[in-house]
Amino acid sequence: MELHDVWFVLIAVLWIGYFFLEGFDFGIGVLTKVLARGRPEKRVLINTIGPVWDGNEVWLLTAGGATFAAFPEWYATLFSGFYLPLLIILVCLIVRGVAFEYRVKRPEENWQRNWEAAIFWTSLIPAFLWGVAFGNIVRGVKIDGNMEYVGTFWDLLNPYALLGGLVTLTLFTFHGAVFASLKTVGDIRARARALALKLGLVTAVLALLFLVWTQLDSGDSWSFMAMVIAVVALVGAIGAIRVGREGWSFALSGITIAAAVAMLFLALFPNVMPSSLNAEWSLTVTNASSSPYTLKIMTWCAAIATPLVLLYQSWTYWVFRKRIGTQHLAETH
Structure with a gap:
């Protein structure tokens, strides 16, 4: 296997890690309007991801940086052709980060409600647009002989890509509902389980349609195996949440995303x-990649840095592993 093939795999792994972690992160943000009853429960949901949301976004930064260094032609064409949707995602992520931090800076109810609304929308929009973006990448877009995108923004809003957006939105929200049931106690936990079951059924229908469409259009035997694993894991996640096994359900929903x-x-x-x-x-992977020397240096850097990042992030999740509920909130906010 050539180094450019290795880096294609590594970039895929980075995106898997990002969608696995940021998936439930986005899902929790969407659920602040869908699941929470009252502001105390919104605070509980936000607190479940409070210590980890920024660490989850490191995977996106790393994936983008790795693409820029390993496949500069891919990076240039992707970010120029998908400029508007990626800019919207970037703005959403910036506003979302500000909302997490500024929400508690003032006691006025309107102030906090507005920032909580920002968390909802800046979670929902990227969750949808990431599916649209990857749907277009897999389907193919208008690229000319100079490796430049010559289509328009409206070309990106095709049925296949829009279906991909619905799949990522529902899948991430389902993943977030399972995470909420795993991290909370009391009535909100029970409602999170019930909502996760309903979301899982909707997700299963949309995901099956999208994955079968992908397989028929450009799949092979390896992608078919991955599709089967995704479908089986999603069915297992729905079954596990139905019988109250939140840990198994979360693991299986993560396998579905992966x-x-x-x-x-x-x-x-x-x-x-x-x-x-x-x-x-x-x-x-051949005509868009960097030089072999560049890829070699990157490989050594990744081999040293990646285990350290994984250890630190694993430690963070271990420290904040306990369930929380409204009874754990501070009296003043």
Whole structure:
């Protein structure tokens, strides 16, 4: 296996890690309006991700940096062609981070309510747009012979990509509901389980349609195996939450996300960004990659830094592993 193939796999792993962690993060943000009854329960939901949300976003920064360094042509075409949706995602992530920090800076109810509304919308919009973006990457977009995107923003809003957006939105919200049931106590935990069951059924229908569409359009035997794992894991997650096994359900919903993202990358390989105009103009792991020397240096850096990051983030989750409820909130806010 060549180094550019290795880095394609590593970038896929980074996106899997990001969607696994930020998936329930986005889901919790959406659930602040859907699940919470009153502001105390919103505080409980936000507190479940309070210590970890910023660490989860490190995976996105790393994935973007790795793409820039390992596949500069892919990075350039992707970020120029998808400029508007990626800019919207970036703005949402910035406002979302500010909302987490500023929400408690003043005691006025309107102030806190507005920032909580910002958390909801800046969680929902990226959860949808990430699916749209990856749907277009896998489906193929208008790339010319100069490796430049020549389509428009409206070309990105096609049925396949929009379905991908609905899948990521519902899947992340389901993942977040399972996480909420795993991290809370009392009535909110019971309602999170009930909502997760309903969301799981909707997600299963949308995900099955999207994954089968992907498999028929550009899949192979490896992507088919990943699709089967994703479907089986999602069914298992729904069954586990139905019988109250939140830990198993969360693990299986995470496997669903991992297998679904892996399927997209398997269906994409050896392309990194197919051209819908001419297959010969597609960006591949070969023509979009950096020099072998650059990839070699990156590999050594990743081998040293990645275990340290994983250890630190694992320690953070271990420290904040306990369940919380409204009875754990401070009297003043």
